[in-house]
Amino acid sequence: MRWSQTFIHTLRQDPADAEVVSHRLLVRAGFIAKVAAGIYNYLPLAARSLAKLSAIVREEMEAAGSAELIMPAVQPAELWQDSGRWTQYGPELLRIKDRHDRDFCFGPTHEEVITDIVRGTVTSYRQLPVNMYQIQTKFRDEIRPRFGLMRGREFIMKDAYSFHADPDDLDVAYRAMERAYRRVFARCGLRFTQVEADTGNIGGSESHEFMVLADTGEDAILSCTQCSYGANVEKAQTGALGTAPPWPLDRPDRPREVATPEQRTIDEVSTFLGIAPEHLIKTLVFETDKELVAVLIRGDLEVNEVKLGNALDCRHLQLASEQKILEVTGGPQGFSGPVGLAGVRLLADPSVMELAVAATGANLDQTHLVGVVPGRDFVVHQVVDLRLARDGDPCPRCAGRLVERRGIEVGHVFKLGTKYSKAMGCTFLDAEGADHPMIMGCYGLGVSRTMAAAIEQNHDDKGIVWPLPLAPYEVVLAVLNSDKEEVVRAAEELYGQLLGAGVEVLFDDRPERPGVKFNDMDLIGFPVRVVVGKRALESGEVELSLRRDGEKRTTPVGELVAAVTVLLDGLRAEVVKA
RNA sequence: CGGGGUGUAGCGCAGCCUGGUAGCGCACCUGCCUUGGGCGCAGGGGGUCGGAGGUUCAAAUCCUCUCGCCCCGACCA
Numbered sequence: 001m002r003w004s005q006t007f008i009h010t011l012r013q014d015p016a017d018a019e020v021v022s023h024r025l026l027v028r029a030g031f032i033a034k035v036a037a038g039i040y041n042y043l044p045l046a047a048r049s050l051a052k053l054s055a056i057v058r059e060e061m062e063a064a065g066s067a068e069l070i071m072p073a074v075q076p077a078e079l080w081q082d083s084g085r086w087t088q089y090g091p092e093l094l095r096i097k098d099r100h101d102r103d104f105c106f107g108p109t110h111e112e113v114i115t116d117i118v119r120g121t122v123t124s125y126r127q128l129p130v131n132m133y134q135i136q137t138k139f140r141d142e143i144r145p146r147f148g149l150m151r152g153r154e155f156i157m158k159d160a161y162s163f164h165a166d167p168d169d170l171d172v173a174y175r176a177m178e179r180a181y182r183r184v185f186a187r188c189g190l191r192f193t194q195v196e197a198d199t200g201n202i203g204g205s206e207s208h209e210f211m212v213l214a215d216t217g218e219d220a221i222l223s224c225t226q227c228s229y230g231a232n233v234e235k236a237q238t239g240a241l242g243t244a245p246p247w248p249l250d251r252p253d254r255p256r257e258v259a260t261p262e263q264r265t266i267d268e269v270s271t272f273l274g275i276a277p278e279h280l281i282k283t284l285v286f287e288t289d290k291e292l293v294a295v296l297i298r299g300d301l302e303v304n305e306v307k308l309g310n311a312l313d314c315r316h317l318q319l320a321s322e323q324k325i326l327e328v329t330g331g332p333q334g335f336s337g338p339v340g341l342a343g344v345r346l347l348a349d350p351s352v353m354e355l356a357v358a359a360t361g362a363n364l365d366q367t368h369l370v371g372v373v374p375g376r377d378f379v380v381h382q383v384v385d386l387r388l389a390r391d392g393d394p395c396p397r398c399a400g401r402l403v404e405r406r407g408i409e410v411g412h413v414f415k416l417g418t419k420y421s422k423a424m425g426c427t428f429l430d431a432e433g434a435d436h437p438m439i440m441g442c443y444g445l446g447v448s449r450t451m452a453a454a455i456e457q458n459h460d461d462k463g464i465v466w467p468l469p470l471a472p473y474e475v476v477l478a479v480l481n482s483d484k485e486e487v488v489r490a491a492e493e494l495y496g497q498l499l500g501a502g503v504e505v506l507f508d509d510r511p512e513r514p515g516v517k518f519n520d521m522d523l524i525g526f527p528v529r530v531v532v533g534k535r536a537l538e539s540g541e542v543e544l545s546l547r548r549d550g551e552k553r554t555t556p557v558g559e560l561v562a563a564v565t566v567l568l569d570g571l572r573a574e575v576v577k578a
Numbered sequence: 579c580g581g582g583g584u585g586u587a588g589c590g591c592a593g594c595c596u597g598g599u600a601g602c603g604c605a606c607c608u609g610c611c612u613u614g615g616g617c618g619c620a621g622g623g624g625g626u627c628g629g630a631g632g633u634u635c636a637a638a639u640c641c642u643c644u645c646g647c648c649c650c651g652a653c654c655a
Contacts, residue, residue: 012589012605016584017647019648019649109655140655143652146649316653318652480613513612516616517614517615519615
């Protein structure tokens with residue numbers, strides 16, 4: 001392709017509204033252009049990268065036994081009413097009406113449609129399993145779209161769904177999908193990790209996320225330095241805690257009140273009392289959509305609100321207001337404690353119940369209790385892991401330590417269970433003729449987000465540094481002195497040779513000054529660069545370099561095709577075969 | 579939805595406070611010049627100042643309403 005015949009327009013200045021690097025570079029390098037908040041044009045360069053990524057996804061999905069189909073973007077309300085999500089999904093579901101005033105939505109996901117397909121066709125265990133996928137535009141009306149393609153409202157996703165007669169069969173498909181995802185991201189040339197994930201409000205029994213590693217990632221992930229354990233911070237567990245320092249105070253037969261004027265925070269109280277934060281019981285009051293609860297955790301630890309939400313089985317959760325705390329505990333914020341606390345559900349992290357003796361708030365203004373013994377001085381309704389894991393914590397599986405890294409969620413696989421099949425009557429007959437809901441799995445991969453994540457991970461101060469498999473063109477060929485007939489002739493000749501050899505090359509034939517061309521090539525990030533200029537040409541040579549190191553080497557004109565082929569083969573060999 | 583901003587040429591911005599012929603840089607067009615890292619010189623085209631209403635002799639500027647967009651928060655398969 002010739003530059004002059006495609007549509008590539010770079011910007012000299014950063015767009016004012018781009019916050020993150022992938023957004024900034026995608027816009028500047030001419031890959032995308034905003035149409036509305038969270039809605040973008042994918043210009044020709046982006047279309048090529050997306051096509052390459054999609055091709056890899058298709059190959060791996062087919063290899064894993066999933067068949068491509070295409071479902072509608074616009075879906076009738078009836079299906080969503082059938083599953084119950086028409087009312088559950090909330091304003092993120094873009095609802096639209098047709099000319100007859102009938103309700104539709106623009107699909108944010110396709111469980112309803114695929115379940116409708118399968119329930120109408122599959123009736124016997126003999127027809128299972130079923131596994132299908134599509135690559136399609138989704139729309140989710142996010143409250144605040146941001147970060148360009150990282151969190152758009154309209155985006156491209158590969159979504160797959162599988163249907164099974166029993167959990168073991170689901171497990172087979174699930175493992176095949178995990179493997180396919182690992183292969184996809186490895187073949188894209190991305191550094192990534194697979195982690196255990198919270199199943200969130202989609203429900204289900206098992207879930208993994210695939211994270212492209214990048215410092216700018218929105219998600220925190222913890223992985224063990226010694227074993228394969230890895231989890232999203234929302235889900236991460238930790239190993240046994242170290243032993244606390246010895247209790248430095250007396251051990252009264254019952255808790256003793258101590259005046260702690262204006263000492264509210266863990267740091268203030270532990271310093272004031274001369275004890276370690278590990279000796280304090282932190283008491284937090286949360287307000288859910290159903291109730292108020294008091295949550296206990298050791299003073300040096302933090303509560304994981306996702307774990308808490310799961311334990312309480314609630315949809316929304318927030319720290320209670322000062323007013324609510326006063327109503328529930330009788331004391332002001334900063335002086336809450338479990339002793340004598342009645343009329344409210346009490347949850348504790350195991351770290352609290354392991355304390356032999358502790359200090360905590362007295363539910364009285366300016367007062368704490370010391371010498372509190374869990375089990376003797378208070379009992380809780382439920383002991384459950386509520387701890388937020390953090391960097392340096394012990395691994396739950398081995399003797400190693402967890403390290404925290406940042407990642408971008410590009411894939412998420414779920415064992416869904418029977419949530420949709422039950423709700424929508426998607427059942428089959430087993431060998432005995434008994435009726436059962438099918439067991440489902442669903443598997444999402446953010447295609448447009450993966451393109452953005454690739455840039456978050458691979459860029460420098462000049463622009464994008466595409467991994468070869470996702471580059472819009474593998475090679476760029478630039479002619480520097482377009483006023484010199486013999487230089488242009490040589491470049492045209494080389495362009496023909498590269499095309500003839502099957503090299504995926506973009507020919508920068510614009511009559512621009514060299515500086516403009518160099519900067520554009522760096523900005524767009526073509527992996528291999530060939531420069532034809534009069535200087536090298538005088539000695540019968542052209543210049544060759546890789547985007548990632550910029551190191552220049554010259555090669556005789558007659559050997560260019562061979563030299564480019566060698567470079568490309570080298571880059572391909574680096575991409576891990578998962 | 580709460581808080582804070584912002585909207586002026588394709589892009590990035592100034593002008594607004596203190597009302598008086600709409601500006602700068604980049605991009606674009608023409609000519610000359612230059613040609614290995616976003617050349618130089620000269621000339622030129624392009625804007626109902628987000629929209630509606632109001633105040634005024636006069637509104638980009640002041641007032642009211644409205645819409646879009648951005649940031650922080652809450653939210654997020």
